[in-house]
Amino acid sequence: KKVINQIAAGEVIQRPASVLKELLENSIDAKSKSIDIFIRDSGKTLIQLIDNGEGMSYNDARNSYQRYTTSKIKTNEDIFRINTKGFRGEALASIAFVSQLEIQTKNKENKIGIHILVEEGKIKEQIPINMLKGTRISVKNIFYKFPARRIFLKSSKIEFKHIINEFYKIILAHRDIIYRFYHNDKIIFFLKKTSLKERIKEIFIKNKKLFPILIKKNKIIIEGFISKPNSSIKKGNHFLFVNQRCINNILLHKKIIHSYEGLLKNIKTVSYFIFIYIDPILVNWNIHPTKKEVKLEEENLICNMIQQEIKNILCCQYK
Numbered sequence: 001k002k003v004i005n006q007i008a009a010g011e012v013i014q015r016p017a018s019v020l021k022e023l024l025e026n027s028i029d030a031k032s033k034s035i036d037i038f039i040r041d042s043g044k045t046l047i048q049l050i051d052n053g054e055g056m057s058y059n060d061a062r063n064s065y066q067r068y069t070t071s072k073i074k075t076n077e078d079i080f081r082i083n084t085k086g087f088r089g090e091a092l093a094s095i096a097f098v099s100q101l102e103i104q105t106k107n108k109e110n111k112i113g114i115h116i117l118v119e120e121g122k123i124k125e126q127i128p129i130n131m132l133k134g135t136r137i138s139v140k141n142i143f144y145k146f147p148a149r150r151i152f153l154k155s156s157k158i159e160f161k162h163i164i165n166e167f168y169k170i171i172l173a174h175r176d177i178i179y180r181f182y183h184n185d186k187i188i189f190f191l192k193k194t195s196l197k198e199r200i201k202e203i204f205i206k207n208k209k210l211f212p213i214l215i216k217k218n219k220i221i222i223e224g225f226i227s228k229p230n231s232s233i234k235k236g237n238h239f240l241f242v243n244q245r246c247i248n249n250i251l252l253h254k255k256i257i258h259s260y261e262g263l264l265k266n267i268k269t270v271s272y273f274i275f276i277y278i279d280p281i282l283v284n285w286n287i288h289p290t291k292k293e294v295k296l297e298e299e300n301l302i303c304n305m306i307q308q309e310i311k312n313i314l315c316c317q318y319k
């Protein structure tokens with residue numbers, strides 16, 4: 001049992017940023033409209049989220065950190081129609097396995113919330129607390145029992161970069177939420193609800209031109225923005241989403257970048273923010289526990305659609 005836990009924890013939780021990603025996804029699944037994030041030491045000592053979502057019942061809270069407990073999948077069919085971020089029930093279990101986990105939560109049925117402290121996978125403390133509806137989760141001292149894994153963490157600067165990158169993926173896809181992000185008590189981001197275009201401008205591309213992309217075909221919708229080719233030396237930002245989830249897809253990335261070929265000396269400076277919406281039945285997220293890789297039924301078709309669209313846009317621009 002312990003070995004299985006360890007393997008799973010290693011796959012889902014590689015570094016503080018993986019914790020942040022999982023906690024953010026849970027807050028979004030709980031329909032939060034406001035999420036406050038508190039990070040200390042690049043997440044090495046504290047990653048805390050406070051949300052105003054649905055909260056948990058006492059029982060759900062007590063079970064939430066057990067493996068394969070998810071409140072999101074109720075029937076076998078649900079597996080094929082996933083529209084929540086989580087569904088494997090592995091994240092909190094993996095986090096509890098490698099850190100000190102504190103959960104405080106209250107749903108709308110309960111007058112009083114519950115506070116639970118989990119260490120080494122077991123409940124160490126359980127007390128009622130006064131709080132508003134929502135959930136506060138604190139993850140302390142990641143890998144404190146695993147010195148070998150602590151050593152493999154990168155410098156604070158690099159771990160912080162990973163943290164910010166996970167944050168970026170979420171704030172691009174989920175823009176109807178208010179976010180406050182603190183690092184070592186200093187506020188780094190205070191983000192209000194906004195459109196995709198404004199979000200890209202406020203964070204990534206301050207005053208360069210963006211080209212909109214919009215394709216609708218065979219029940220597939222592709223939308224987003226690409227940056228104008230430019231002569232800056234900074235590496236571009238590359239974000240690709242399938243049904244609101246950021247993915248890595250080398251094939252698509254290459255096709256997008258190659259659409260610019262011949263127009264630009266340094267195509268590494270190109271930025272893109274592309275959202276693909278496709279029937280969940282055509283997407284398989286169950287390839288890797290972190291869901292960063294995905295199997296798309298119509299990958300080739302989608303690649304070609306995007307490439308054609310980008311070429312059209314650039315062609316109009318440079319005729």
Ligand code: ADP
Pocket residue numbers: 022026027029030051053054055056060064065069070071072085086087088089090091092093134135
């Ligand atoms: P999954 O997201 O795959 O269901 P997790 O391990 O991430 O599994 O979470 C386990 C369960 O804990 C969730 O199914 C949910 O019921 C509950 N949960 C976790 N975080 C929150 C939150 N912020 N608000 C409400 N419920 C939560």
Ligand code: MG
Pocket residue numbers: 022025026085086087091092
């Ligand atoms: Mg989850």
